[in-house]
Amino acid sequence: xxxxxxxxxxxxxxxxxxxxxxxxxxxxxxxxxxxxxxxxxxxxxxxxxxxxxxxxxxxxxxxxxxxxxxxxxxxxxxxxxxxxxxxxxxxxxxxxxxxxxxxxxxxxxxxxxxxxxxxxxxxxxxxxxxxxxxxxxxxxxxxxxxxxxxxxxxxxxxxxxxxxxxxxxxxxxxxxxxxxxxxxxxxxxxxxxxxxxxx
Numbered sequence: 001x002x003x004x005x006x007x008x009x010x011x012x013x014x015x016x017x018x019x020x021x022x023x024x025x026x027x028x029x030x031x032x033x034x035x036x037x038x039x040x041x042x043x044x045x046x047x048x049x050x051x052x053x054x055x056x057x058x059x060x061x062x063x064x065x066x067x068x069x070x071x072x073x074x075x076x077x078x079x080x081x082x083x084x085x086x087x088x089x090x091x092x093x094x095x096x097x098x099x100x101x102x103x104x105x106x107x108x109x110x111x112x113x114x115x116x117x118x119x120x121x122x123x124x125x126x127x128x129x130x131x132x133x134x135x136x137x138x139x140x141x142x143x144x145x146x147x148x149x150x151x152x153x154x155x156x157x158x159x160x161x162x163x164x165x166x167x168x169x170x171x172x173x174x175x176x177x178x179x180x181x182x183x184x185x186x187x188x189x190x191x192x193x194x195x196x197x198x199x
Contacts, residue, residue: 006099009055013099021164021167025162033088037088074157086111102165
């Protein structure tokens with residue numbers, strides 16, 4: 001299994017193929033829609049983000065985290081539905097040179113295309129596996145914008161062998177979500193045609 005180690009270069013993500021399963025070791029950013037919106041506000045004002053995002057992997061989710069003695073620990077970290085804020089996420093990739101998004105549910109075809117144009121890939125992580133994801137967290141490097149609430153804050157985590165991450169949108173033009181949807185549409189048309197031919 002290929003291991004991704006951020007920061008990722010454009011060449012790193014160009015080598016990835018849709019359908020490939022990879023794992024992640026190193027720094028990972030965790031952010032939901034409100035953190036993405038704030039990142040874009042800063043970028044539009046010409047201000048830097050609180051953490052370097054060039055070459056980053058951004059996980060779409062909000063961790064369940066506990067703080068004991070000033071030290072954070074992540075208990076669960078399930079992915080959230082990326083399509084809810086796909087425009088924000090792709091714009092963050094474009095402006096801040098993020099190289100990979102991790103989430104569930106995929107992106108709409110137009111935003112998958114825009115993600116490719118931004119030089120980033122989409123990695124799918126299984127929903128309902130938040131405890132599994134949390135087990136890969138080595139430590140919490142930092143957390144920013146707790147005023148947004150724990151799930152909506154910007155988290156900086158060190159992870160080791162976070163998997164399974166399925167390459168769902170690659171830079172070669174493939175989108176597994178769209179391929180499955182197209183296959184289902186064809187099957188439905190064939191079924192309808194078959195039923196209409198029956199006496």
